[in-house]
Amino acid sequence: MKYQVGDEFLQELPLILAGPILKHTEPESVTVWVALKQSCQVELKVYNTTDDGQALGNCLLEGERSTVALGKYLHIVAITARSTVGHRLTSDACGGLRLRIYAYDLQFTVADQTLQMQQALCSNSSPTVSISYFDHQKPTFVLPPNRLQDLQIVHASCRKPHGHGFDALPILDCLIEKSANQPQHRPHQLFLTGDQIYGDDVADPSLWVASTLGDALLGWEEQLPVNGAYCTPQQLPPGKRADVATNQAGLTAGLHNKPEKINSHLLSLGEYYATYLLAWSPVCWPVAFPKGHEVTRDRHAIKNWNQTVQHLRQFTYTLWKVRRALANIPMYTIFDDHDVSDDWNLNQAWCLRVLGRPLGRRIVQNALLAYTVFQGWGNTPGQFTAGQPGEKLLAAAQAWSASQGTDAKADQAIARYVGMPANDPHTDLPTFVQDGSVFILDRHPEALTWHYTVRSDRHEVIVLDTRTWRGYPADQKPIAPAMLLCPKAFEQQLVSPLQQIAEQTQIQTTFVIAPTNVFGSQVIDWIHHWHLQQEKVFSTDVGDAWNINTEALAKFLTTLFEERQQIIILSGDIHYSSVARLSYARTHSKLQSVLVQLTASALKNEETLTQLIHTRLKDWLLPEKTRHWTGWINPAKMVEISARQLHRNPQLLTNSDWHCVLEWIPRQSAQTSDCTADILSLIAPWKRAENAKWKWLQPLILWKYRWFQEGREVVGLNNLALVHFELTDASNSCKVIQDLYWFSSWYPTQVVYSRFESQLTPNQSLLR
Template identity: 50%
Template sequence: MPWIPLQQRLHQLPLILAGPILRRTESTSVTVWLALRRACRVTLRIYATEYGNGLVIGSTVVTGERSTIALGKHLHVVAVTAQPDANQPLQSGQIYAYDLSFQADPDREPLTLQQALNTEHKPAVPISYFEHQLPTFLLPPQDINELKLIHGSCRKTHGGGIDALPIVDDLLEQSARFPQQRPHQLFFTGDQIYGDDVADPWLFALTDAGDTLLGWEEELPIYPTPNPTIPPLKAKHLPPGERTSVAENLAGFTAGLYNKPDHTNSHLLSLGEYSTAYLFAWSPVLWNEVPEGHERYRDAKRIRIWDQEVATLRAFWHSLWKVRRAIANIPTYMIFDDHDISDDWYLNQTWCLRVLGKPLGRRAVQNGLLAYAIAQAWGNTPEQFAPGTRGEQLLLAAQAWSVSQGTDQSAAATLARLLGIPDLDRSGQPKFRRDRQVWILDHHPDALQWHYTIRSDCHEVVVLDTRTWRGYPIAEDNTAPPMLLCPSAFDQQIRAPLQQSQAHNLQTLVIAPTNLIHLRIIDWAQQWSLRNGKVFSFDVGDAWNLHKEALSELLAALFETRDRVVVLSGDIHYGFAARLSYWTRHPEEKTKAQVLVQLTASAFKNAEFKTQIIQTKLKSIAPEPPQEWVGWNHTPELWELQSISGLVRWLKLRPVPPPLIRQLHPTSGNPIVNWTIAARDSHSLPDWHYRIEWIKRQSAHYPAWGKNLAWLKLGKFRKTGGSPLLAALRWLWCNRWLQEGEEVVGESNLGVVQFRDFTEQNPYPTVYQDLYWCPPWRPNSIVNSRFDAMLAPESAAMPFPLLPKSLRR
């Protein structure tokens, strides 16, 4: 099929370009998000179903309406909310259905959902698991033992491995009519799109679609003030594969540093590109064949790379209908990580100065954040975008800016203010302000909040924004690792929501887009990069592992009011589980541990060779050991005890101002020379102590529906031909024994989280994470690997050594 520009086929497309996507769904509110080709008044109707099993549509429960906002001439977006009467909320354990109608012309009958989904040029679109063809949903249960959550992150269209997100459709298809088995919520924990590291053919399609849907071509700024002698720069002037210099030098982006030009050579820049990236990620409607490599290039290498990326994108598109159906039938919640804008977004103060101080970098960040606000944040917190709110001001400003074709400076200023883009100082650099001991970006007080909390009868989920509220060290280099949450953000995002609910009634989960716990090799690589000034090569400072003071503050904030917490995370392109036990006060007081379990599911689609290696038995050569860490909120008196050939000497360590954090080891050295650290007396014992233990990955097994799935294509390791050695290596790699590692899953995956064994007598359930993935030994099937961790406190803390009384003075 030849390439056809969107402008020539726009009239053939259905009204709905993307969606419906079921967003925030509670007993008192249901929100559905859509992107349309025309302006409409959209009506959402919620129905009960007979016997609560979804099979037969019952009576209308509630109706809601909202008009679209015009992000472009042919791009109209809405998140429509229906709110039941407070005295008649929706009930858990019941499957509800919803329908939509679209009033595009007041003189004509509204279009039905099926009419809006289909045209004669587009085949019927399945968005339901029932004969009535309506999407359905289920509220979380009252019993935590019946709760089922799905989470994942990092979905790069041309990334390695399969796209794991269609597995959600398989899970829903098997359980659609069974309330006790059906998943309740889906969490996208970051990198829903990639603003950097974009496939050349995908950028080709996004630029065409973005300019067409907006109906105008954005002029990208290069200079602080327009220069009439220089022709305007537009996205179409920056073809795929040729944006590295512009992205790095004119926008300041760091994704391509350290010899990675392919990460910026097709970087998204315009509002049209960022906005349509979501439409392409969630819906097959806009997809079309792109030119072959030989139609664009003469260079053999560029032709080969282009055609390889086209093949990968076709495979992504092949199962996109399943993604569309899945996210129409399960409440879906989202939060950004860095790639939703660009790699390293707000990583450290240097990045902020480098990018926000350049007009093109500032515009690209604003475009990415505006697209995020409309495509993701609106559905997370629809009340923040209700009529008369700051969110509605943002939507109206976006509409005004688009109508003016990017010339309305008042609208642009409003967008920057509400999106939290800081003003520039007289030198042209972004403004910072002080928040206790750190610098933070100077957000306007009217800026929207990206963090949020959701609650049900059995659980609460606190979703953190660890990007825009970072604390940058004042007295250190601008590349120093930041606090991922500044002091005021700890109060606003963690303490405040946790104080709003009673701890004993709900299981607390936290969405942390970046991990608290890493593989040791990641810690070592980041520490080496920090020492050598290469902070952008290994995302140094983009997790909680290097800034131990911030991690300590996070644990303290969580455990002030909770004794068991589950953290869902992503980001790192492998999945695992780890358990952290936390004690406060002195060990001799025998205080009961508080427990945090981190469950990581990553990536939906971005498996890499290094993650596939650590998935195998080879990683068992160097398993992750337990770690013990201690800390003081005061200045302790510590001594080092040294033993050399049976002779003992002791040295008083130089006092260090608090907070002081040390890793606690058993006695170090060998039988001849060894040493340890001891506290002078009980007054110098640690104020807190935590232990990290990795949870063992259980053997993979096939779910009942998991074999010979039609949507899965043969994996790359089933190629034939080549030398006998190559064939032997393929056989070895695909061997199940080799692939059954003990700690992580490195193939594309998603996580399903459940709780068991919770009772009034036992308030400490066991949490299970099943990671679903495609095994190399049977690449047309899906398996799941289980991790289970007890939330009950178990063993006591390792005692901290005390200086013998005979040595105290």
């Protein structure tokens, strides 16, 4: 049974298919991203407001831009508004402590017709759409404050539509709604740190929608290179792609007897485009899915299909809240592996295996082009202005679609600007160049860069690209763990921005976004090292954690601490959340520094294992212990030492250049969130009815008891993190607080939050 998405269906949809999404926002400019079904000229205006956001004031910034035609029914634009008369947005109102609320509006010119934003959001099938918290129906936002103790940052990662549990991203809408007219309490920035979509591990019903929708959006069917010939996405149906993805594309998600992870892998450009629309907007989802027996005769597949559809129905039920939230807070993103495919660029072996095959190369290029237009454009709009590589890429993407995937020059240009390495003409394998002691993928000088920096008066956020600038050891096997940043990347992504921002003396806190964890659970480290010894590196992403390559980790730490005494890492990836503090000291000087790692994962991808470690079982069976390392600066190196070794031989610390201590911060007892009052909008009626059926069993299930759920180290259920600060004494000493919001398992369902608090000073008792 095919998803009926034709011209008639698409013409019935509203003009806006996804968005508006507020992107890079600063005092001089505001960027808004939107996806449309028709070519338009789009105008953006940013307004001051009065009465705590209730009334619109003067227009301060404005801009306009034409959409880019990525397909017959897919036209995308990221418009940046600026002032022509010297207006500048400010954090506070008239030099006081109260923050300003700003609003923005979009206007669309289609041929000779002009549509206002509310008209463009609605259609006969969607007569009312809310993307505002005010009667004027305009989205609003607040700039980061000029006091660190007022700053509120939200971060999260890993959102798989059919993943278990409730989607935690709609909680952001609740947080904004309750404080929409209180600018000092509104979240100021959102950072999504990886796996915004899943190219692998796609549910069969999701691909059933994305495959047909993608072709309809493009207006043509992509010819995918398979077995020396070509086939279309429709010839590779859901649930039947494992062999093609593994053996033709070389992808690794299905290795080690895990074909279910790759049975419905995204392959075509249209599928990647469609998946982004489906992740952020309810507009293109079908009203109903077919029953399992209508698409397959296999009893096991029928059961899986029907169960997955229930997960997706709950996911789509709250998409309107996700859409509204993303319109009202600046959103910044960076990819991790699943935005392309599991293990993307994990090691040199993966690059040779995948990028050396026509289908593997096509999939990676499709995924990167989709990431560029749906995420990268809004992160760094400056790269997409006239004459810049981004503008050239958009022109190539437009030409590629206009030719229905036959324009070879456009294909080559897309590859060049998204950073695909050239293939050696003799071997058809990707080309590498040497950077110090490692190999890196070769790329064109005009290739886009994905790392960037966000600045305000009091904080800085350095966003790292740890996927495309990896350094593969030249003197080891291709499966050896990579440096997540090669030497050249260390200079470009860390040293340069740290030294540049050092001149801004008002900045009080430095955030670094590392999509893969810098420090993880010690048990996971043991598992990774064991798999590395067994050469089963693709089974558990061996090499994605920084502390597997200790040379790279040592260089990372010394680079940071040469420029900053306080660092906050925002990270995700691992499907559980936690807080860890690293205290660092130079051996022969008084220099001491601190790094606090705040991990938030997953938005929607909890698993049986993470549900277990969420409880007190982990405290009882596998508690995290304090860990010690000694290190050297030149060459960069670090060695872990046990507490017993340190007790027997304290001289171990004096024989190195520096030493550090890692401790896990305990989580406090869960507290009920104000969002509980809005619980009916977060849980679909059929899900509430299902919960009610089992209400009588609830008191009998030990697993559901609140006491048992109050683990001490991690939050292993779907969650969203809110980061803020608190002054602790008159000397302006500060602590960072991470509140992790999650759905409680005790009945009735509540949204609760677990608080983690860490001082932003080294732990002196552990350094002695």
